[in-house]
Amino acid sequence: MSSLREVSCDTITETVRRLFLEANTDLGADVLSAIEKFLAREESDLGRYALDKIVENATIAREQSAPLCQDTGLAVLFVELGQDVHIVGGNFNEAVQEGVRRAYEEGFFRKSICDPLTRHNTGDNTPAVIHAEIVAGHNIKIMAMPKGGGSENMSSCMMLLPAAGLEGLKRHVVETVVQAGSKPCPPVIVGVGVGGSMEESAILAKKALLRPVGQHNTKDDRLPTVESEILEEINRCGIGPQGYGGRTTALAVHIEMMPCHIASLPVTVNIQCHVARHKEAVI
Amino acid sequence: MKEAIEIHTPLTDKVCEELNAGDLVLLSGDVLTGRDVAHKRLFDVIMHGEKLPIDLTGKIMFYAAPTPSKPGHPIGSIGPTTSSRMDQYAPKLIELGLKGMIGKGQRSSEVKEAIQRYTAIYFGAMGGVAALLSRYITKAEVMAYGDLGPESMMRLEVVNFPLVVVNDSRGRDLYEDALEKYRRE
Numbered sequence: 001m002s003s004l005r006e007v008s009c010d011t012i013t014e015t016v017r018r019l020f021l022e023a024n025t026d027l028g029a030d031v032l033s034a035i036e037k038f039l040a041r042e043e044s045d046l047g048r049y050a051l052d053k054i055v056e057n058a059t060i061a062r063e064q065s066a067p068l069c070q071d072t073g074l075a076v077l078f079v080e081l082g083q084d085v086h087i088v089g090g091n092f093n094e095a096v097q098e099g100v101r102r103a104y105e106e107g108f109f110r111k112s113i114c115d116p117l118t119r120h121n122t123g124d125n126t127p128a129v130i131h132a133e134i135v136a137g138h139n140i141k142i143m144a145m146p147k148g149g150g151s152e153n154m155s156s157c158m159m160l161l162p163a164a165g166l167e168g169l170k171r172h173v174v175e176t177v178v179q180a181g182s183k184p185c186p187p188v189i190v191g192v193g194v195g196g197s198m199e200e201s202a203i204l205a206k207k208a209l210l211r212p213v214g215q216h217n218t219k220d221d222r223l224p225t226v227e228s229e230i231l232e233e234i235n236r237c238g239i240g241p242q243g244y245g246g247r248t249t250a251l252a253v254h255i256e257m258m259p260c261h262i263a264s265l266p267v268t269v270n271i272q273c274h275v276a277r278h279k280e281a282v283i
Numbered sequence: 284m285k286e287a288i289e290i291h292t293p294l295t296d297k298v299c300e301e302l303n304a305g306d307l308v309l310l311s312g313d314v315l316t317g318r319d320v321a322h323k324r325l326f327d328v329i330m331h332g333e334k335l336p337i338d339l340t341g342k343i344m345f346y347a348a349p350t351p352s353k354p355g356h357p358i359g360s361i362g363p364t365t366s367s368r369m370d371q372y373a374p375k376l377i378e379l380g381l382k383g384m385i386g387k388g389q390r391s392s393e394v395k396e397a398i399q400r401y402t403a404i405y406f407g408a409m410g411g412v413a414a415l416l417s418r419y420i421t422k423a424e425v426m427a428y429g430d431l432g433p434e435s436m437m438r439l440e441v442v443n444f445p446l447v448v449v450n451d452s453r454g455r456d457l458y459e460d461a462l463e464k465y466r467r468e
Contacts, residue, residue, distance in 0.1 A: 044465060045284035046305070046447065050409060053445075057412035066414040067350045067360040108359055110350040110433050119320055121432060150365045150387070150410065182458050183365045183388035185410035238465030242387070242409055244305075244447060245461025275411040 005082075005138040007283055009090035012140070015281050016077070016099025019144035021107045023277040024072045025065045027058040030212040031251070031276050038187065038248040047246025051187075054241075054274055065107070069275045072109035073146030075100040075128035078207060082137035093130065100128045112149065131203055143210050143280040151188060151273040154180035157202055160265040166226065169194060169267055174233045176269040177250060182243020185273035189213055190234070190253045193268040195260035205270035208254035210278050217255055227253045241274075251276075289443070293341030294382035296402045302448045304455035308406065309443040314343040314385065316437045318364050321428050322372040329375060336427040337436065339376055343383035345408070348433040349417070358423040358439070360413035363387040366405070370394050377401050389458050390450060398450050405450035407457070419444040 032055065039051040061068040077096060087095075104111055104125040111125040135141075156176050160168055173192055180188075193204030211217075216224035230253045240246025251274065260266055285307060290298055292312025302308065315337065317325070328335055346366050350359030366373075366386030373384060374397035382403050387410040390398075398405055408416065422440040429435045449457045 044461075046307070049284065049307070053409050053412045053415060057415040060418070061360075061414035064414065066353075066417070068414055069411045070347065070349050070360045070362045070413040071364070072350060108351045108353050110348065110359075112433075148411075153365065181389050182407070183367065185387065236467040238462045238467070239458075240461055240465055242407060242447075243389070243458045243461065244407070245457075245465045247465070273411050 004084055004086040006086050006088050007140060008088055009092065009095035011283055012087070012092065012095040013099040013102070015142055015283055016096050016144065017102040017106070019142060019279040019281055020075060020100060020103035020146060023144055023146050023279040024067050024107060024109055025061050027061065027068055027275065028212070028278065030214070031274065032058060034213045034251040035274070038251060042241070042246050042248050044240055044244065044246030046244035047240040047248060050241035050244055051248065067107065067109055068277070069148060070110055071112060071148040071150065072104065072107075073148050073277070074113060074152070075125060076145045076147045076206065077128055077130045078143040078145070078210060079130060079132040080135045080141040081132055082139045083134050084138035085140055096130055097126045097128055100126055140283040141280065142283065143278060145210060145278045148273050148275065151184035151271045154184040154271045155205070155269055157198065157268045159198065160267050162263070162265045164265060169265070170226070170230050170233065172267055173230050173253070173269055174237075177234050177271070178237050178239070180271055181239055184271045185275070186239055186243060187241055187248045187251045187274050189251050189272040189276050190230070191270035191272060192253065192255040193270070194255060194257040194266070196258045196266060197260070198266050200258065201266035201268040202270070204256035204258065205268040208256040209270060209272045209276065211254050213276055214252040220257055223255050223257065227255055287445070292343060294343060294404065295341065299382060299402045299404045299452050302404055302451055304448050304451045304457040304460060306448040308446045308448060310446055311442050311444070312440070314345045314439050314441060315426065316345045316347045316439060318346050318348055318434055319368055320431055320434050321436045322369050324428060326372045326375065329379070335379070338380070340380035341382050342380070343385060344376065344381055345439065346384070346386035349423070350413070351433070352423070358417050358420045361417050361420065362413035363408040363410055366390060373397065377403050385446060395450050395454065395456065399452055399454050402452045404448060404452060406446040407449040408446055416444070
């Protein structure tokens with residue numbers, strides 16, 4: 001029997017705080033290199049102008065520790081909790097919420113969370129959404145993702161007919177992105193969850209957005225080609241950066257897939273704006 | 284790329300008539316901010332026949348809610364939210380004198396018709412570059428609905444704020460033009 005490793009709630013709070021402070025002010029190298037790659041082949045003047053501004057904004061935000069976007073997001077976390085970890089000194093969920101609370105206060109981030117009906121702001125950007133999974137080992141991996149509302153609103157969850165197959169899946173993803181048009185701040189990253197149950201497809205779609213931008217899913221050898229084909233199709237539509245026209249409507253399509261019921265083909269498309277913020281740490 | 288056109292507030296019919304979808308604009312002067320809840324409140328005031336807390340004549344409404352200002356800064360990061368959520372309120376505000384709107388994303392046909400009928404304009408501001416855009420703002424003060432925090436209605440002073448004309452007073456739409464020009468079969 002392996003021995004338990006103790007991890008304190010203070011450490012969890014501090015890690016979550018640091019990840020959200022960094023994520024909201026320091027755009028990842030994965031996004032920036034994708035922008036540079038597409039900038040080199042963008043045909044439209046306004047499109048190149050918009051892509052240039054994304055790079056300029058990232059530099060200013062990093063230098064001044066300023067939020068990249070005024071929408072500093074709903075705090076979404078994916079946690080892989082090692083089964084040999086014993087959390088001490090408090091409650092895990094509350095430790096995470098406290099980390100979010102501190103980051104949004106200290107970072108001068110916008111508090112964007114409210115009651116769904118009264119629209120009354122909770123005042124500290126909590127509660128965060130936490131997806132926890134128990135895995136082997138004695139570490140805790142925390143992936144933090146501030147998720148903007150504008151792009152989230154353009155997402156969709158559909159139960160396709162199994163007969164729709166691969167072609168139906170591809171058509172549905174392209175249509176969702178084209179339908180969203182200029183609203184989600186293109187160029188976007190398209191997270192797609194295929195299979196599982198209704199809610200699992202949504203979690204897979206969000207998880208797909210945590211991958212470094214443009215990194216293919218190599219767990220299933222059919223998927224890299226499918227991801228590339230959907231991306232090409234999206235970038236033929238002409239929406240372009242900010243919807244001002246051009247070749248760069250999406251930077252990447254990331255698919256996560258798992259088996260599903262014989263009667264179902266659940267597909268969730270989760271749209272992420274170009275400010276694709278995600279940071280991770282292992283405790 | 285075409286050179287940017289410098290314009291100043293208040294917006295007049297003449298200025299609006301000269302702007303075309305796709306023009307790059309540098310705006311100086313003052314703009315109001317307001318989004319979902321502020322619009323609902325303005326609309327309720329109008330529906331009850333009461334007096335608006337602000338005069339909309341010749342004004343520009345920026346659909347935005349910034350991050351809190353750090354000490355020594357006039358404003359935090361700021362950028363546009365998705366305009367379509369304000370579509371149900373915009374035609375009425377345009378009828379009452381609102382001349383310009385700043386946001387992101389396509390508008391409803393009702394909003395576009397009001398823009399044409401009342402010679403108004405819809406500008407796109409770049410989404411997701413809010414640290415950069417805050418540099419063009421020199422002053423911010425709350426005008427109404429302070430209880431809404433970041434969603435309160437503010438008056439911003441802007442200098443050479445970069446915008447793109449999306450819907451002009453002749454009925455042109457940059458987003459539609461863009462699809463026509465860049466779509467590949």
